[in-house]
Amino acid sequence: MFLGHFGLGFAGKRLAPALSLGALFLAVQWADMLFFPLCLAGVEHFRIHPGDTVVTPMEFYDYPWSHGLVALAGWGLLFGAVYLLARRKAAAALLFGLGVLSHWFLDAFVHRPDMPMLPRGPYVGLGLWNSWPLTIAAEAAVFGGGLLVYLKSTRARDRVGTWALWALVGFLVAVWTGSVLGPPPPSERVVEASGVAMWLFVPWGYWIDRHRAIVPPREAPA
Numbered sequence: 001m002f003l004g005h006f007g008l009g010f011a012g013k014r015l016a017p018a019l020s021l022g023a024l025f026l027a028v029q030w031a032d033m034l035f036f037p038l039c040l041a042g043v044e045h046f047r048i049h050p051g052d053t054v055v056t057p058m059e060f061y062d063y064p065w066s067h068g069l070v071a072l073a074g075w076g077l078l079f080g081a082v083y084l085l086a087r088r089k090a091a092a093a094l095l096f097g098l099g100v101l102s103h104w105f106l107d108a109f110v111h112r113p114d115m116p117m118l119p120r121g122p123y124v125g126l127g128l129w130n131s132w133p134l135t136i137a138a139e140a141a142v143f144g145g146g147l148l149v150y151l152k153s154t155r156a157r158d159r160v161g162t163w164a165l166w167a168l169v170g171f172l173v174a175v176w177t178g179s180v181l182g183p184p185p186p187s188e189r190v191v192e193a194s195g196v197a198m199w200l201f202v203p204w205g206y207w208i209d210r211h212r213a214i215v216p217p218r219e220a221p222a
């Protein structure tokens with residue numbers, strides 16, 4: 001899954017307004033942000049294999065530290081603990097950690113059974129990537145739903161708060177559309193190098209966050 005992770009990041013802002021959108025993106029995308037550098041370092045592996053599922057031409061066969069259930073639970077604990085020590089906000093720390101773990105569950109919906117629970121299996125995956133309609137519906141529902149929650153929970157302080165957000169939304173949709181509709185990538189190295197650019201979304205999220213304000217929950221009608 002790609003867009004859906006960002007959808008959860010957006011929605012997280014309502015549950016934990018103390019967390020910047022950049023921190024929320026860091027949490028929900030940590031698995032992928034870790035995966036590509038680990039591939040470049042030769043620690044984790046995937047290969048280009050057109051037809052591996054209907055939607056993606058990639059075969060993910062070795063990613064225990066970035067995409068294992070237990071590994072992500074460990075990363076989530078670490079993220080939550082560091083946040084708690086630094087900021088002393090328990091609810092936000094809990095959500096920060098859960099955001100890291102959420103990546104596994106969203107990916108487990110779309111991947112075929114290649115998502116490790118322990119580092120060397122068992123492997124699970126519902127395989128939505130074998131269906132175009134289900135893949136598009138899942139990505140659109142989680143991303144669109146999360147974005148709607150975010151739009152209702154925050155408002156732009158200035159023009160940047162509007163345009164930086166919509167530029168991000170447009171860019172994410174374009175990246176995702178290109179990746180699923182375009183030809184298979186030329187090499188694993190190209191995917192890995194461009195995948196590292198995923199880190200860009202964290203400062204972009206912080207930038208948006210600084211230009212948007214929380215909308216206070218509406219008071220109960222008298």
Ligand SMILES: [Zn+2]
Pocket residue numbers: 001031032067103107
């Ligand atoms: Zn992933």
